[in-house]
Amino acid sequence: MAWKEVLAEPGSKVIMLGNVAIARGALEYGVSYASAYPGTPSTEITEALSYAARMLGAPYVEWSSNEKVALEGAIGAALTGIPAMASMKHVGVNVAADPLFSVGYMGVPGALVVVSADDPGMWSSQNEQDNRWYGVHAYIPVVEPAGAQEAKEAIIEAFKLSEKWEHPVIFRSTTRIGHTRVPVEVGEINMEGIRRRGKFKKNIDRYTLVPAHARKLREELVDKWEKISEHLSEHPLNWVEGDGDVLVVGVGLGYRYAKEAVKRLGLEGEVKILKISTPVPLPKKLLLKHAERASKILFVEEGDPVVETLSKSLFYDEGLHVRVYGKERGPIKRTGELNLANVTEALARVVGLDYARPPAAKVEISLPPRPPVLCAGCPYRAVFYALRRAAGKARVRPVYNGDIGCYSLGVNPPFQMQDTIVEMGGSIGLANGISHVVDGDQVPIAIIGDSTFFHAGLPGLANAVYNRSPMLIVVLDNRTTAMTGHQPHPGVGVTASGQPGVELDIAQAARGLGVDYVKVIDAFNIKEGEKEFYEALRYVKEKRRPALVVARGACILLAIANARRQGVKYTVYRVNLDKCTACGLCYRAFNCPAIYAGDDGKARIDPILCTGCGECAQICPFDAFEPVDEVSEEWLKIMRTAKPI
Amino acid sequence: MERRVLNLVLVGVGGQGIVSLANVIANAALENGTNVLVAETHGLSQRGGSVIVHVRLGEAEAPLIPEGEGDIMIALDPLEAARYAHYLRLGAWIFMERKVTPPPLPGIKVPAMEEVKNALERAGFKVNVIPAISEASRLGNPLGANVYMLGAAMSSGIFDGFLTVESVERAIRRVLKKPEKNIMLLHAALKAVSSR
Missing domain, CATH: 3.40.50.970 (Thiamin diphosphate (ThDP)-binding fold, Pyr/PP domains)
Known part of the structure; x- marks a missing residue:
């Protein structure tokens, strides 16, 4: 951007x-x-x-x-x-x-x-x-x-x-x-x-x-x-428009909704709008001055009824009896965002006007959902795939403690490998508790991103080592804070102003905190991932202490941007229809957005969406995915080392 | 022009260029001296997910279009057109891409474009199906379906008084890469759709 x-x-x-x-x-x-x-x-x-x-x-x-x-x-x-x-x-x-x-x-x-x-x-x-x-x-x-x-x-x-x-x-x-x-x-x-x-x-x-x-x-x-x-109470961001018995207090963005609702109902000049952009501390004098002259007050604010609640306390103290409308007792909905229909309806009710929402169309069709998904070529898809297979092979019943980042999308089918998501760092944190109270084959697997690891993962990890929490920690290191648009972080070694910073090494940090079992693997290599996750899970089960695996592979969007800058080209993949048996593994259990099923049930690749990651070629039991051109060594390198530009 | 506000609903799939298109429209409005508000979708929702952008041209104050009050929709995917059609007033025009982009989820049933079109028409909308993705590809700019779609929608005349073709051209030059290719797509669409 x-x-x-x-x-x-x-x-x-x-x-x-x-x-x-x-x-x-x-x-x-x-x-x-x-x-x-x-x-x-x-x-x-x-x-x-x-x-x-x-x-x-x-x-x-x-x-x-x-x-x-x-x-x-x-x-x-x-x-x-x-x-x-x-x-x-x-x-x-x-x-x-x-x-x-x-x-x-x-x-x-x-x-x-x-x-x-x-x-x-x-x-x-x-x-x-x-x-x-x-x-x-x-x-x-x-x-x-x-x-x-x-x-x-x-x-x-x-x-x-x-x-x-x-x-x-x-x-x-x-x-x-x-x-x-x-x-x-x-x-x-x-x-x-x-x-x-x-x-x-x-x-x-x-x-x-x-x-x-x-x-x-x-x-x-x-x-x-x-x-x-x-x-x-004297601040220039607060002001009054119009006049009338009914007072509409528009707080922040709420002012825009209030103002447009007043216009829509043809009430311009007939109700008083008090615009407030300094909700806290309540500009008491200003509010009282206008509330005293009002018969009814409607509060319009985005979020909780903050100004409304504080105002009611003020009115009580001042012995002011006035009907208050807003979010505490309606008619504006408390959850979600403000919307013009709701605010217009509320205002109409307060002033005693008839207002009917325009008729809403009913489209009679059953639509599949379209949740956000891991991008085509995302290294996390390969990791989820390998991790699930490894857990099955190691005969553990995993509890996938998820975290905040692109990998939160692992919550959706086909993986559904985020059993908990609470807050930044919550993966290792929750796993700490679970690891000490479950028996048998249940093993918490904390899945945390690189930026999140530095953000709030370190204290949880120190705790896991100190208290010997048996868990597997998978650090998904895609070399950037991806979800928010590719910001650098301490593991990248570039600062916000584009200056070189120091690149912190996640594996070294984990070893420094006392994790005995630390491995760094290639996130794009599914076979290696499956083997390493299997061994790490065996270690956790047998030694009853934490193991940590860093799965490293650049966010594919970042890799593409790096490749463009360096003039490196990548090849897309295609399906060899003679080899494809229409088994559906790729579009049922892997679900890269670039792969879809043709009418014959055989897989197809959308060349516009394909990013040339080569993950599909690794999972197909029939070797049906082939690169269209030769795979460039430089591209393979960029996929593993790209950095925010 | 009597209409004081024009509510435009832009929908599609994350990555199709809906947010860029909204930026073109906003800049065109500015060029044309029209007030504009564009409420976008960023972050988590964007990754290949369903995207809606609210564009309000003219004397609007609030950023979101109320349900049932959208005047026109540009949809880069038929499924997304149906998903957000309740934002439109009855009788509104929907400029809808022909190609369905199926969500990459296991075991789902994806309706065909014709089914979606029929359902939208039964619900009281006017639907104009535009092969924007294939036309943009054919004309050498596969990522230009968004601009092609704008050209198609502009041929309806509904933007008169809010945007002009010239203002859109200037906006494209200001905010898009490969401006000449995109301006060519804009004109191709204007010509193709108005001559139908």
């Missing part, structure tokens, strides 16, 4: 992804330090910043090993007096929660913005958590843009707010903000700002949170919180 829009000419109007607009806003403010761990829907913010860093030589941008490390780095940088940001997806904030909960106590002399990209609707996530609660819980103000249209301005305001109060700020985006493309008018990049260097000034009473200091800071924090709330 191209990131050049982030450096668009000042004064021009360009189409930008919301996430790129957030990056541009940070550059216009003059962010000097930006750290992140990739995660949908946040990744493009740091991709764009890393592009800017490569082109401009600043700011400092880093892919950190996990979100906690990213936030700690940003806190450290902000303590030297420069503006810093840490970006992550909503569940990444859970990983970073430990420092997050205390940084409010100390505050920051620079500016610190934590970008949380929430994912209502769970398009790419395991849950739907609303991270504005973190703001409430940790005493950190939250800024929430009203759509991608406002993302660039709102991030600048978030930095200004942080700078003014010397206090961290959470910038809450959502999928439909970060992943919506809109026209954005760009301003000047603050070149001096992004190149700023910091200086750490000692302030022990503030920066060392020992109980004696923290108690004092806690008092200050609660006091500051009320002052920030007052300030936010």
Whole structure:
């Protein structure tokens, strides 16, 4: 993907992804330090910043090993007096929660913005958590843009707010903000700002949170919180439109839905819209001022009823009796994303108008599902195939403890080899527990990716060694953080700004942690995989301690990109119909997207989808898959060594 | 033009170029001075999975098209057309690829294109089947089916007042690789479909 829009000419109007607009806003403010761990829907913010860093030589941008490390780095940088940001997806904030909960106590002399990209609707996530609660819980103000249209301005305001109060700020985006493309008018990049260097000034009473200091800071924090709330009642991102007895509070993106619903019902000017982009702490004065004059209030917000709940508490304290509508008691649905039909219906009900949704068509046809799948040529398909066969041969009943990454797709047929998926690093973590309480042939097999291994796998592995947890750990090393779009990680040795970093060796790390049985295998070699997984499982069963196998093979998309750059060509494969017996093994038990069944039941290969990985040729019992041209040695090498470009 | 908002539903299979097409349309809108919102699918859902992109042209505020209010659909796969047709208003046009891309799952029954077309028509939609994938291949740009499809859809006139052919051409030059090949596909489609 191209990131050049982030450096668009000042004064021009360009189409930008919301996430790129957030990056541009940070550059216009003059962010000097930006750290992140990739995660949908946040990744493009740091991709764009890393592009800017490569082109401009600043700011400092880093892919950190996990979100906690990213936030700690940003806190450290902000303590030297420069503006810093840490970006992550909503569940990444859970990983970073430990420092997050205390940084409010100390505050920051620079500016610190934590970008949380929430994912209502769970398009790419395991849950739907609303991270504005973190703001409430940790005493950190939250800024929430009203759509991608406002993302660039709102991030600048978030930095200004942080700078003014010397206090961290959470910038809450959502999928439909970060992943919506809109026209954005760009301003000047603050070149001096992004190149700023910091200086750490000692302030022990503030920066060392020992109980004696923290108690004092806690008092200050609660006091500051009320002052920030007052300030936010006057904030330029909050405003009022129209007038009337009915008050619609549109929070963040909720404002866009509210505004369009008002238009659709022909109520422009007849209801009052209070637009709020600073939900936490509640801008109490502003809310009260308009709530006092309203007969009914409808809250429209993406995620949980955060502003609604806080407002009701405020109304109770102030003795205000007003009918409140929203998500707690309806009529807006609490789960999933906001949608215009639901918001229009809700508003119609509140104002007492008739509104019927347009008739929905019923298409009478039975459709097969189309879940996301492992790509044609993915090395993980070969590993799953080999691992399943090895487990059968070793006579173990495996519990496949899965993790977060492309290999999560192993949950789908034909493999269904992800029995648990919870969070980053959860594979080894859950396997630890299972390994100590199951008997007989049940063996936990933790399946974890390379980036995930460095992110949160290491502590679980230390635990497995220390407590002698009998499990097999399979590290799928595809040389990149693939799911989020090929970011580098500590095992790759390239930094976010394209500089050479140090390449950490997963096998060596495991040995260093005390794993006695460590093997590195070629992920694309199914025969070798089957043999090595079999032996590792035997070891776990007999020795009752952890074994670790690194299955190394580049993400095929990365390999193709590397090959193109080096001018290396690969050959696609075809089916020799004289040899194919229509047994269906390839399209029933292996299911490469490039292979399909012809009307005669024999396999076919779609040459546009085939990536020349050669996995099919290894599994066919009749040798029916053949390369169309000669297989290039250089290509075979790239498949095993490719790196993010 | 009386219509103030044009809701365009783009669907297909991850990897078919739906997101790139949406980017072309967004840039064309900007060239044409039309406001635009494009809500995309990224990440996990994208890997060969079912993809829907919501494009709202004109005076729209919210990023998502409400069900039953899409004005037109471009579908690079017939199955995906049927999967998301409930986003369209009754009577809307569907510009649908002829070739079915079967999901790579074991033991599933995949309906044929004709079955899908009939079901969509029975449900109250107008369907125009376009051999975009084969035409794009024949014209030397197998990955250009997305642009070919846009050309076909533009021949319906529904984009009048929101996009012009010239604005699309400029957008293609700005955001796509091999712009000349893609512009050629755009025109080939405009010509083929309007002369039918």
